[in-house]
Amino acid sequence: MEALCLVTKKNNRKFGQLYQIILIAIAVLLSNTTSASEADSLLQKRLTISIKPATLFKVLNQIGEKAGCYFIYDSRDVDSKKRVKKRNFINSSLYQILTEVINDSLVKFKAIDRHILLYRDRAKRNGALNDEKERFIKLKGRIVDKESGTPIQYATIGIPSLALGTITNQDGVFNLSIPNLYIDSTLIISHIGYEPYRIRGRLIQNETPDILLKPTYISIQEIIIRNIDARGLVAKAVKQRLKKYLPNEVYITSFYREGVLKNGNVVSYSEAVSKIYKSPYRFDSRYDQVKLLRYRKIEQKSRQDTLEVKLKAGVRSSLDLDIMKNLPDFLNPDFMEYYEYSRNDIVVFNNRTAYVIGFKQKDYVKDPLFTGVIYIDTEDFVILGADFEINPKLVKKTTNQIVVKRGRKVRVKPQRIRYHVLYEEHDNYWFAKHIRGDIEMKVSLRFLPFSNSYNVFFELVGIDIENENVKRFKRKETLKSNVVLSDISYEYDPDFWDGLNFIEPETDIIKSMRKFEPKIEKITSEIN
Numbered sequence: 001m002e003a004l005c006l007v008t009k010k011n012n013r014k015f016g017q018l019y020q021i022i023l024i025a026i027a028v029l030l031s032n033t034t035s036a037s038e039a040d041s042l043l044q045k046r047l048t049i050s051i052k053p054a055t056l057f058k059v060l061n062q063i064g065e066k067a068g069c070y071f072i073y074d075s076r077d078v079d080s081k082k083r084v085k086k087r088n089f090i091n092s093s094l095y096q097i098l099t100e101v102i103n104d105s106l107v108k109f110k111a112i113d114r115h116i117l118l119y120r121d122r123a124k125r126n127g128a129l130n131d132e133k134e135r136f137i138k139l140k141g142r143i144v145d146k147e148s149g150t151p152i153q154y155a156t157i158g159i160p161s162l163a164l165g166t167i168t169n170q171d172g173v174f175n176l177s178i179p180n181l182y183i184d185s186t187l188i189i190s191h192i193g194y195e196p197y198r199i200r201g202r203l204i205q206n207e208t209p210d211i212l213l214k215p216t217y218i219s220i221q222e223i224i225i226r227n228i229d230a231r232g233l234v235a236k237a238v239k240q241r242l243k244k245y246l247p248n249e250v251y252i253t254s255f256y257r258e259g260v261l262k263n264g265n266v267v268s269y270s271e272a273v274s275k276i277y278k279s280p281y282r283f284d285s286r287y288d289q290v291k292l293l294r295y296r297k298i299e300q301k302s303r304q305d306t307l308e309v310k311l312k313a314g315v316r317s318s319l320d321l322d323i324m325k326n327l328p329d330f331l332n333p334d335f336m337e338y339y340e341y342s343r344n345d346i347v348v349f350n351n352r353t354a355y356v357i358g359f360k361q362k363d364y365v366k367d368p369l370f371t372g373v374i375y376i377d378t379e380d381f382v383i384l385g386a387d388f389e390i391n392p393k394l395v396k397k398t399t400n401q402i403v404v405k406r407g408r409k410v411r412v413k414p415q416r417i418r419y420h421v422l423y424e425e426h427d428n429y430w431f432a433k434h435i436r437g438d439i440e441m442k443v444s445l446r447f448l449p450f451s452n453s454y455n456v457f458f459e460l461v462g463i464d465i466e467n468e469n470v471k472r473f474k475r476k477e478t479l480k481s482n483v484v485l486s487d488i489s490y491e492y493d494p495d496f497w498d499g500l501n502f503i504e505p506e507t508d509i510i511k512s513m514r515k516f517e518p519k520i521e522k523i524t525s526e527i528n
Helices: 056-067 096-100 122-126 231-237 315-318 396-400 508-528
Strands: 023-026 046-051 070-074 087-093 110-114 115-119 135-143 156-159 164-167 173-179 186-190 198-202 208-212 248-262 264-277 289-299 311-312 338-350 351-363 372-378 384-389 403-405 410-426 430-447 452-466
Touching: 046 056, 056 070, 056 096, 087 096, 096 115, 110 164, 135 264, 164 173, 231 338, 231 351, 231 372, 248 315, 264 315, 289 315, 315 430, 315 452, 338 372, 351 384, 384 396, 396 403, 396 410, 410 452, 430 508
Parallel strands: 023 403, 070 115, 135 208
Antiparallel strands: 023 311, 046 087, 070 208, 110 115, 135 173, 156 164, 156 186, 186 198, 248 264, 248 452, 264 289, 338 351, 351 372, 372 384, 384 410, 410 430, 430 452
């Protein structure tokens, strides 16, 4: 794979190089009406509360804290940004308080458990309800921060006992399909730095509510508070990477998937099980090898499509994104001077206490660099993970660096390029457990007034590590570095894939591995 650099030489300064991992080739409700008489004891609860002028979002939070309940609502039904005037309620029912505060006769209330759903008559708005007899039911919603109201990306939503789950997109929105049989099951919603949230599936059926997560605050009695040099902390973590990350070669059995979505619909999708020869962290990813074990793909291209987006990457793309093996410029001591670093927070990250170090390019740097956060363990000072992206203000400058071929009439505008890296400990050493990359772009034909939205993604998760009798693969067994996974010819194994559905693009890949692990153990034992 050809290495790309999203930073350039300017005024004889080298900004450094991060292996870019994608080359893109582009060719030519619960709508039963509720009244005060029908409301349960929660809505009839008596409260004395003084409400100050604020947005409805903040007022509902205040009422929820006082009443010991949670509100969920579809932003199309309830305008959470509208201003609420000062009001005082003395021994008033919760139903009465909500009626006056919301001040919209079309908004109904329904209480289930400790949740209160605010909704409009779905039959009037959509014409009809979903058929309850359908085999699968799609649950939708948006996850937001309870204090700020901002969307939460990569929150997980699912039923852990059934290995059903998905994650939120960049707007905090999720779509989860579950069997109708499990509509009364409890969904668990979680995200690093927030308290887990539980809600019954039926409560959000036929709705698209905003679900509020409450930030967690860590007791830091055991942590010595000091004026931390954020840049120095990053440099310290990088300096000890050869001591803290895998010192010897290992085999990592991994699951990989990649795909292209056009206007939210899958154009192509591939997934594979592979065995990776992972060289020690003192070497970069050029020394790593990939051996394909099982592979399958789907393609849903229309002959009428005038544009085609192809992923030119493969499993090796994820290897190149192992940022502790291949230092990007925001971790490279030689180029850190072009960034500003700050300590943003202290959170619980994968059950470990971590500093959240933010970084962004300095104002005088005009070429597109990265912005994001790094999670650093407060005790061992190892990098536990990172979420970062190309500077959104400058991402459109990267067109010529991510597009290697396009028609003369084709226009491409990158919208967002973002990455996620997560490390995990194994035998007292760390390795890249989970890697994901996403490129979002608008593609249009010259002189046409409309454009298509494309999302190109790839994702890798390590499942098992072997550290005995490890040696390099024979050359004929490995994938070439420039292979496009969706283009290769590979014998399909129905015995392995039988009963395993393709994983939805937004599904939590780590949780989904529970389905694959028994069969992966079988094929690896057969190969060994």
